[in-house]
Amino acid sequence: MKRTLPLALAFIFGLIGIAVQIVPALKGFLNTMLDWMAIIGSFALALGVSSLTRHHMTKIRRKHKDMFFSYVTFVTMLFMMIIGLIGYFQPESLYQRLFGNMYNYVRVPLDASMFALLAFFITSAAYRAFRARTWLATVLLVAGVVVMMGRVAFGPFMIFNDITAWLMKVPTTAAMRGLTIGIGLGIVATSIKIVLGIERSYLGGGE
Template identity: 60%
Template sequence: MKRQYPMILTFVFGLIGFILRFSPILNEKYLNDLLSWTMAIAAFAVVIAVISLVKHHAEKIRRKHKDMIYSFVTFIGLIVMALVGILGHYMPGSIWKSIFDNLYKYVRTPLDATMFSLLAFYISSAAYRAFRARTWHATALLISGFIVMIGRVAFGPLMIFADITNWIMLIPTTAVMRAIMIGVGLGITATSIKIILGIETSYLGGGEK
């Protein structure tokens, strides 16, 4: 029953959400209440995520994994940010609020920037593999990518590439992005229906049925 109850709840609330979303009268009256419940459930999900994080890194430390130093750093960051954030919230006029803001601005934000900057290398590697002109699709991608890169830094006589770049970004790219979003929307719809009907049960995790 530990798998059946979640499936029943998923079906009931999925059906309710579907009805509320497509019913103008019920949408206006009850949808905000449903969203409030969703936010409350998300708060519990954060607690479960923290517990899972703690268990994962505690296990790495217990086994003396070669990278357990990063687990210690994770624990220190988790405890310090949580403690300072709680103190700053309940003592708004104290120094704790300023410490929290500084930690977020001068520690968290640079770390995020570092992580995203590393993505540039992966993007460059993927672009190198994709831009090899082995087929006409790859050739078209190579030519358009070259024009866009030149157009972004164009000056003087090369400004004609800037106009071509704007056209590429406005017409073909917009059309492709719309097609991708439509595909994503259809995929989300299909997956949601499969979850509501109990066909897709991967969200339940392992265990016996």
């Protein structure tokens, strides 16, 4: 039962998903399903918070060596939650401004900094990966250098600009198309496997 019911549900809703695409009369049901998804999604939020809380509570209880970070998580989470809630009920108040400022001047810059780290990571990844180990790796190396030059080319280097344009428009586009077709079929195959109950690992077990 524990296995059959989820499989049956996956089958039924999978078929409905296909049916709403080809039978116009069922379009209304699609909206109902989307509403359900929104409702389930909001429950998931509670699930998420509870998972996060439990994970960090366990760390603190077991006196894990990194439990300091769990405290940081709790304090910041509660802080934002409380000022956000008070701010919601008292618009134009100090709390709302505090919340806005915390978001704009703490969270957004932190986000941007994480994103900006990419510049550093790309340096070390390129330093390590672009080595002429085999002839294929050499092709990658040369293409990489040409594109990098082409992107910032000026004056006498302008030839790289044209080669880059060609590299992006012809070989890259061709490879991307091939990948996209393969991925598209893979997605269809996996979906059909799930609907037909052939693939059941995501349910936890195969047997």
